[in-house]
Amino acid sequence: MLGLIATGFLASAMAPVLYKRYKENFGWIAVSFPLYMFFSFLSRYPRIAAGESLRESLPWVPSLGINFSFLLDGLSLTFALIITLVGAAVFLYAGAYMKGYKDAGKFYLSIGVFMTSMLGLVLADNMLLLFVFWELTSFSSYLLIGFNHHKESSRKSALQALLVTGGGGLALLAGILLLGSVTGTYEISSFYDMNRVITAHSLYPAIVALLLLGAFTKSAQFPFHFWLPNAMEAPTPVSAYLHSATMVKAGVYLIARLNHEIGGTPLWQDTVLVTGAVTMLFTATLAFRQTDLKKLLAYSTLAVLGTLVMLLGIGSELAIKAFFIYLIAHSLYKGTLFLVAGTIDHETGTRDIGKLGGLRKAMPVTAAAAALASFSMMGVIPLIGFIGKETVYKAILELDRWGLPLITAAVLANACVVMVTLLVGFRPFWGKAGETPKQAHEAPLKMLLGPALLAVLGLLIGLFPDFFISAMLEQSARSILSEELSLKIALWHGVNLVLILSFVTLLLGGLLYTLRPATLRHSFFSALPALIKPSSWYESALKGMLSFARLQTKTLQNGYLRNYSMVIVLAVLLSSSFALYKGYGKMPPVPDASITFYEAALGFIIIAATILLTTSTSRLKSVVSLGVLGFSIGIIFVIYGAPDVALTTFAIETLNVILFMLVLYRLPKFFNHSSSSNRIRDAVIAGSVGVFMTLVVLFSTSFELSSELKDYFASASLLEGKGRNVVNVILVDFRALDTLGEITVLAIAAIGVMTILKTGREGRA
Numbered sequence: 001m002l003g004l005i006a007t008g009f010l011a012s013a014m015a016p017v018l019y020k021r022y023k024e025n026f027g028w029i030a031v032s033f034p035l036y037m038f039f040s041f042l043s044r045y046p047r048i049a050a051g052e053s054l055r056e057s058l059p060w061v062p063s064l065g066i067n068f069s070f071l072l073d074g075l076s077l078t079f080a081l082i083i084t085l086v087g088a089a090v091f092l093y094a095g096a097y098m099k100g101y102k103d104a105g106k107f108y109l110s111i112g113v114f115m116t117s118m119l120g121l122v123l124a125d126n127m128l129l130l131f132v133f134w135e136l137t138s139f140s141s142y143l144l145i146g147f148n149h150h151k152e153s154s155r156k157s158a159l160q161a162l163l164v165t166g167g168g169g170l171a172l173l174a175g176i177l178l179l180g181s182v183t184g185t186y187e188i189s190s191f192y193d194m195n196r197v198i199t200a201h202s203l204y205p206a207i208v209a210l211l212l213l214g215a216f217t218k219s220a221q222f223p224f225h226f227w228l229p230n231a232m233e234a235p236t237p238v239s240a241y242l243h244s245a246t247m248v249k250a251g252v253y254l255i256a257r258l259n260h261e262i263g264g265t266p267l268w269q270d271t272v273l274v275t276g277a278v279t280m281l282f283t284a285t286l287a288f289r290q291t292d293l294k295k296l297l298a299y300s301t302l303a304v305l306g307t308l309v310m311l312l313g314i315g316s317e318l319a320i321k322a323f324f325i326y327l328i329a330h331s332l333y334k335g336t337l338f339l340v341a342g343t344i345d346h347e348t349g350t351r352d353i354g355k356l357g358g359l360r361k362a363m364p365v366t367a368a369a370a371a372l373a374s375f376s377m378m379g380v381i382p383l384i385g386f387i388g389k390e391t392v393y394k395a396i397l398e399l400d401r402w403g404l405p406l407i408t409a410a411v412l413a414n415a416c417v418v419m420v421t422l423l424v425g426f427r428p429f430w431g432k433a434g435e436t437p438k439q440a441h442e443a444p445l446k447m448l449l450g451p452a453l454l455a456v457l458g459l460l461i462g463l464f465p466d467f468f469i470s471a472m473l474e475q476s477a478r479s480i481l482s483e484e485l486s487l488k489i490a491l492w493h494g495v496n497l498v499l500i501l502s503f504v505t506l507l508l509g510g511l512l513y514t515l516r517p518a519t520l521r522h523s524f525f526s527a528l529p530a531l532i533k534p535s536s537w538y539e540s541a542l543k544g545m546l547s548f549a550r551l552q553t554k555t556l557q558n559g560y561l562r563n564y565s566m567v568i569v570l571a572v573l574l575s576s577s578f579a580l581y582k583g584y585g586k587m588p589p590v591p592d593a594s595i596t597f598y599e600a601a602l603g604f605i606i607i608a609a610t611i612l613l614t615t616s617t618s619r620l621k622s623v624v625s626l627g628v629l630g631f632s633i634g635i636i637f638v639i640y641g642a643p644d645v646a647l648t649t650f651a652i653e654t655l656n657v658i659l660f661m662l663v664l665y666r667l668p669k670f671f672n673h674s675s676s677s678n679r680i681r682d683a684v685i686a687g688s689v690g691v692f693m694t695l696v697v698l699f700s701t702s703f704e705l706s707s708e709l710k711d712y713f714a715s716a717s718l719l720e721g722k723g724r725n726v727v728n729v730i731l732v733d734f735r736a737l738d739t740l741g742e743i744t745v746l747a748i749a750a751i752g753v754m755t756i757l758k759t760g761r762e763g764r765a
Contacts, residue, residue, distance in 0.1 A: 004121060012115075013384040015103075015366060016221035031088050034084045034093065038081065044077065045471075054071065055125060057125070065126075065180065066126060069122065069126040070123045073476075074472060075479035079253055083245070089450030092449055093357035111144060111329075120133035121134055142159075145238065151233070157230045161227045164538070169218075174210045175213075180200045195264060198262055207262065214251070215254045216251060218279030219248050219251030220302055229302075232292070232298050239608075241335075248301065249331075259315065268312075269315055272312055273402065276307065276308070276311070280306030293424055295338055295346070307326060314399065316398060322388065333375065333454075334373075336370070336372070337421075337451075340373070347443055356427065363443065365443075369452045373425060376455075377506065382459070384458045389414065393407065430646065516529075569685060613625035627657045630652070633649060713729070717765060720733070
């Protein structure tokens, strides 16, 4: 599995080079990448279906518990097959769709990195490794959403998605670290028998809150739902891949993966259930007033994501069965319809449903694929969507406490989804032909194969569910519930309450579709309250953050070096003083020590030079005072047996004095506008730092400090470094690269100074 991930990143890196060479034919080459991945995972299907789990592990940072650990079981295999299969359809589709784009090579690089990162996420068996891939999907999706970076709306949408999912990623990281501190490991496989340990810990509520916050932001659950519809600024292949089948399901995958280890408590189950149900109903109703094909599909996607999360919150065997069937069904029909929407836009020049109609004659293959996917999305027999919807209803009806409100919400939400399906999958192809910016015609073969394949698969899996997904369903459910299950899939269960609810859903959806034009003219829909405007909360938070940034910039980063120094000094002083205060009681009394004449004389000279430096109005006196201070410190090193450090100090102080003297004549006249209050403030800060450093020195020297490095350097300097001066050997041999880096920095700085001085002279000339 590690080899597959490495191959994915390597192939992605090669994509721009290959695209430059093959251009129009690159789509056929690009599709081989996800197809190779798909068949690689499919070849492991028999072993997974037999109940085996495949695990690979390679140490990465063992001291931190980070390993390249990968796990392939029913759950991860299901997601891996969806990612690669839909990826193959999208890659081939993009070969024609991205034909006119200038940076198509970069597009393939970004989407390849995304696909590989998504595979790494669902295969990772180490939480920190999972987080790395989690952030890689956020970063690559940022590049893909903002691919049309010349448009302000694309840049804004990409930033919004990055901030929301990135903020959730930080919460996820905090939750992972807390979980690691409780369990003592980051390996997900090691969590299987720790449910009681985790749920009984005092940090359990914080772990749940942080992990779910990360999952909810990634999967666009309420109230973080707004970023997904705005991400429709991305090219259609991106929307079809990221925002229907893959990235938005990453949060759903995380909840499913950790359900057994962390779930089972009212806190986990109720939070997941309620959030999913609210998202399902709320976002489905938001689709009512949309007119853009991709926006309609985006809101219906949110409703399905809410349904999947709700099913995980229910957590019963039947709910988990419904979860997997609905997951597969949604990936197939929604991927198809997103690609169809892109085809309509590509061939007609518009996505506005008010301008579309009668396209079935000009685009018969596209219309057929759209019809198949639409029937599945509405839950019409014999498509896989029908089985999924019936299983969802059956799982909800089993509940006692939440049954009635949830089934009501599910029927209403699915009715809105039916309305969306009629608007997206049928209206553009039937009825009166509309006037479109471009003359409609059938799409190229590369744009037809992908959606047609996904639509036909939805039909085949619905007709033969036992053959296609039965074994995988058993193992996937076991990955979540960690117990042997017997889940049978059937297309027909006879006439019952669930079937009646399915018909009610279709009728109610048709009624909403019929009443929609007249209803939209109502004043309520022309001025929605701020509560349900998708981005209102985000915009307010962003404005507040920017206002705070301006305030702190004006206060702290205002261009005055003295302010920067003061802020740094105060921050260090305040943060370190607390630690010193906590350890003050452990410090033994300072032993009596006699002061020699030399020490007293040096102390007097240092104090006098400091007073002269701080009160002088002459630069020459200030430079002399600095030199006296530096040389006095060097003499202290001589007295206490560090002649090498003293020589270094003397050399630096001599150089400083010379440099100061050289530039004195270039500086403006010395002036001092500091008020008395500023001088008092500076004196208090400087005095506090002095007292603090004195206490630190007294504290650190009051203990016998033991260090293995000290003994090692003392013994190895002569044998390995061939030198008796330990400090010099450390600088030149043991940390030679650090020293080389410091020398390089100084050299670059010197070149910069020379350039500025030379430019100044030429400017005056």
